[in-house]
Structures are given as C-alpha cells and as structure tokens.
Amino acid sequence: MPGLLCPPGQLLALLVLLLQPTGSLENFTSGSTATLECDPGYTALGATTVRCLASGRWYPRVPACIPEEQCPIPVIPHGREISARKSEYTFGHQAEFHCDHGYVLKGSQRTQCSSEGTWRPPIPYCDRVCDPPPKIANGQHSALGTKQFPYGFEVKYTCMEGLSLIGDESIYCTSDDGENLTWSGPAPECRVVRCPKPVVERGRMTPQRFTFPYGVVLRFSCDEGFGLSGAPESQCQADGSWHPPVPTCQPVLCPQPRVAYGRLQSPLDDKTWYQINETVSLGCAPGYQFSDDGNMSLEDSWTATCLPDGNWTPLPKCKKEDDADVCEEVHYIKSAFGCGLPVAEVKALLEIQKLFLEIKKLEVELEE
Missing domain, CATH: 2.10.70.10 (Complement Module, domain 1)
Incomplete structure (x- = not known):
C-alpha cells in the first residue's frame, strides 16, 4: 500500500x-x-x-x-571586542570584550544578539581604576594578589618587625579632577626610629620602658616639692625628637606671705620666694594684735611654714586693739535678747550698735 x-x-x-x-x-x-x-x-x-x-x-x-533583526555594532569606550568582528550582527551572534589598561570591565564579558535586535545581557562598559598601589621597602600592603583597584578601594601598610611606619597607615583610590583616578597620598616608609631616653631630674615618667620607638607617648610627674615646667605628655616623632619638648621639674616655692596690718619679723632679707619647709616669723603692726575668730591674742610672734604645694601654713590675722569694744557690744546685744528686754529697747539698742559699727568702719578706712 x-x-x-x-x-x-x-x-x-x-x-x-x-x-x-x-x-x-x-x-x-x-x-x-x-x-x-x-x-x-x-x-x-x-x-x-x-x-x-x-x-x-x-x-x-x-x-x-x-x-532577521540586526544588533548594533558593539562598541565600548576604553575597551575592545576580542571575538572576531563582523560587519553585521544578527540573531545568535556573540561578542566578547576586554578593557584597556587602567580600566575594569563592569557587566558581563560576553553577550549575544537576540531575535529582537538587542544585546543580552547588555553591552558592558569600562570603568577607570587606579594603578597598583606603590610598594614599600621593608614592608607590604594589604592588597597583595589584587588585580583591580576601583574608586574607593583602600590599602593598609605594615612594616617588618622592629621598624616604624612613617606616614599614613592607609591610602585609598580617589579622584582629584572627577575623571582620572589616583591614590590619596604617597605610601608610608618603614624606618628604624628611636627617640633618646628622656631624663627628668627630680621627676619620673610612665610607662617605664627601655626603648622609645616612633609614636610612643610618655607622661611625666615630679617628686614632692617640685612642680612640672612644660607639657605633662610628650610623643616620639619621626625625626627622633620629642614633641612637645620633655618638661623639667622645678622646685616649688612659696611667695612672700602677706598679712593685713602685719609685718615680717624674720628673716629680714625681704625675699620674694621661699623654699619648701622654710619658716618665717610674722608680727602685727603697732596698735594691732593677733586675732582668731574675734579672740585677741597677746602673742607678739607667729610662725608660718612653706608647704610642698606652694602654700603657707595658716597665716595670722591682725586687728586693731580697740576692736575688742565691738566684740563686747555684740555679746551685750546677744545677752539682751536672752534677758527678755522690751522690743522697743532692743530696737533702740540695735540702732546705737549699727551707728557704732559704722563709725568703726570709717576709722579703719581712713587709716588704710
């Protein structure tokens, strides 16, 4: 069939x-x-x-x-097609790309012409990158083995043991003109940097150490009776110097004691400054006596000692001898309240006392 x-x-x-x-x-x-x-x-x-x-x-x-729909001839700035170029690209044709030196491919390296006349995936583009970061002697950076360094990429440097990193620890890929990429600064250096041991007489430093490499910070203080002249901290610099300069410890001195209506009895050399533990004798001017909280003292000499903090032991107070009348008046008023005197009499007494105190105040001001 x-x-x-x-x-x-x-x-x-x-x-x-x-x-x-x-x-x-x-x-x-x-x-x-x-x-x-x-x-x-x-x-x-x-x-x-x-x-x-x-x-x-x-x-x-x-x-x-x-x-048949033709795809546009693929062209990428700062790159090229590494597959065989054609005069026409129709459905099914493929293209493969590579970027020039200093650029990195963003997108798919290979694309194909679709039946609609478009490239799928889209044609990639070449973006600018930084050159490899500079190498340094006796050290290395963190991007070993990395081939591409796009905008914002950061590398950090380290030195061999025993060497100090002089300069910025890290640099990053950036742009100065908005188009070309470059590194943010020069690479640091690895050098042997040691500062001399700081010597502060009558003082001490912390922490205690035997070597002083670049970047180390020391704090200083003085023995009792001495004060720090300069900055309390200093750092070892890249040139082997200390900054701020290492301070010194200077003896703490007490200024000449000053007492109203008083005078210096000894020593009589009229010094401006006194050493720690040095003593002086003070007396009151004629017509004045030592006073402590209103109680008059018949002593004619007062001793004061210079302390390690630059201050004197308590200094005396000198008051006019007839100031005792004021104290007696005050005590009398206090007792009057306790005795139950009529309010009118107490008021009159207070007015008299107020007038009395004003007169005494004027006398003192006139004498001064």
Whole structure:
C-alpha cells in the first residue's frame, strides 16, 4: 500500500536544498527528508531538516521563517571586542570584550544578539581604576594578589618587625579632577626610629620602658616639692625628637606671705620666694594684735611654714586693739535678747550698735 503523501504547501516559503528520495514540490512520499533554508533576510525558527511520516505529516514541524533583526555594532569606550568582528550582527551572534589598561570591565564579558535586535545581557562598559598601589621597602600592603583597584578601594601598610611606619597607615583610590583616578597620598616608609631616653631630674615618667620607638607617648610627674615646667605628655616623632619638648621639674616655692596690718619679723632679707619647709616669723603692726575668730591674742610672734604645694601654713590675722569694744557690744546685744528686754529697747539698742559699727568702719578706712 503506497504511503501517504506529505503536503508540499508548508514548504513553498522555503528553499529546498536537498530531497531524499527524489521527489518534487508536488508530492513527498513517506520517509522522504528535506533540508530547508530560509530566504535571504529571514531566519528559521525550528529544525531545518524534516522527514515525511507515514501519517502524512512532517516531523519535526516545518520551521517558520522570520525576518532577521540586526544588533548594533558593539562598541565600548576604553575597551575592545576580542571575538572576531563582523560587519553585521544578527540573531545568535556573540561578542566578547576586554578593557584597556587602567580600566575594569563592569557587566558581563560576553553577550549575544537576540531575535529582537538587542544585546543580552547588555553591552558592558569600562570603568577607570587606579594603578597598583606603590610598594614599600621593608614592608607590604594589604592588597597583595589584587588585580583591580576601583574608586574607593583602600590599602593598609605594615612594616617588618622592629621598624616604624612613617606616614599614613592607609591610602585609598580617589579622584582629584572627577575623571582620572589616583591614590590619596604617597605610601608610608618603614624606618628604624628611636627617640633618646628622656631624663627628668627630680621627676619620673610612665610607662617605664627601655626603648622609645616612633609614636610612643610618655607622661611625666615630679617628686614632692617640685612642680612640672612644660607639657605633662610628650610623643616620639619621626625625626627622633620629642614633641612637645620633655618638661623639667622645678622646685616649688612659696611667695612672700602677706598679712593685713602685719609685718615680717624674720628673716629680714625681704625675699620674694621661699623654699619648701622654710619658716618665717610674722608680727602685727603697732596698735594691732593677733586675732582668731574675734579672740585677741597677746602673742607678739607667729610662725608660718612653706608647704610642698606652694602654700603657707595658716597665716595670722591682725586687728586693731580697740576692736575688742565691738566684740563686747555684740555679746551685750546677744545677752539682751536672752534677758527678755522690751522690743522697743532692743530696737533702740540695735540702732546705737549699727551707728557704732559704722563709725568703726570709717576709722579703719581712713587709716588704710
């Protein structure tokens, strides 16, 4: 029984390249195969070789021919296509890219022309990068093995043991003009830096140490009776000096004691400053006596000692000898309240006392 014939109408839009067995466009017997190709400007979607089945159908299905869409020629600034360049890029064509020195590829390295005439994934671009960070002698940076250094990339430097890092510990990729990239500053150096041991007579430093490398900070204080002249802290600098300069410890002195209506009895050399533990004798001027909280003392000499903090032991107070009248008046008023005197008499007494105190105050001011 002869096989069914496959309809040729499905192939009329195609160019028949090969017919097996021999046939014509009018009929294809069961088992016949055909290799098909679309007309110029069209692309086949599906298998291009089909076979006539006993059922009178083609297998696989006859492909459709669709108009070809061209993709734009791929061009990337500061880069190039490393695949074979073509005059036209149609559906299925691929392109692969590489960036020039100093640039890094952002996006997919390989892309393909789609049936819609667009590149998928999109064509990448080349972004500017910094050159490799500078190397340093006797040290290294943290980006060993890194090949790309984009904007904002930071590297840190370290030195071999026993050496000090002079300069910024880290630098980063940045831009001075908004276009070109460069490193934020020069690389640091690794050097042997030691500051001399600071000597502070009558003083001490913390922490206690035997070597003083670059960057170490010391704090200073003085023995009792001595005061710090200069900054309390100093740091070892890159040039081997201390900054601020190492301070000194100077003896603490007490200024000459001053007592109102008093005078210095000894020593009589009229010194301006006195050493720690040095003593002086003080007396009151004629017509004045020592007083402590209103109680007059008949002593004619008072001794004061210079303390380690630069102050004197308590100094005396000298009051006019007849100031005792004021104290007696005050005591009398206090007792009057206790005795239950009439309020009118107490008020009169207070007014008299107020007038008395004003007179005494004027006398003192006139004498001064």
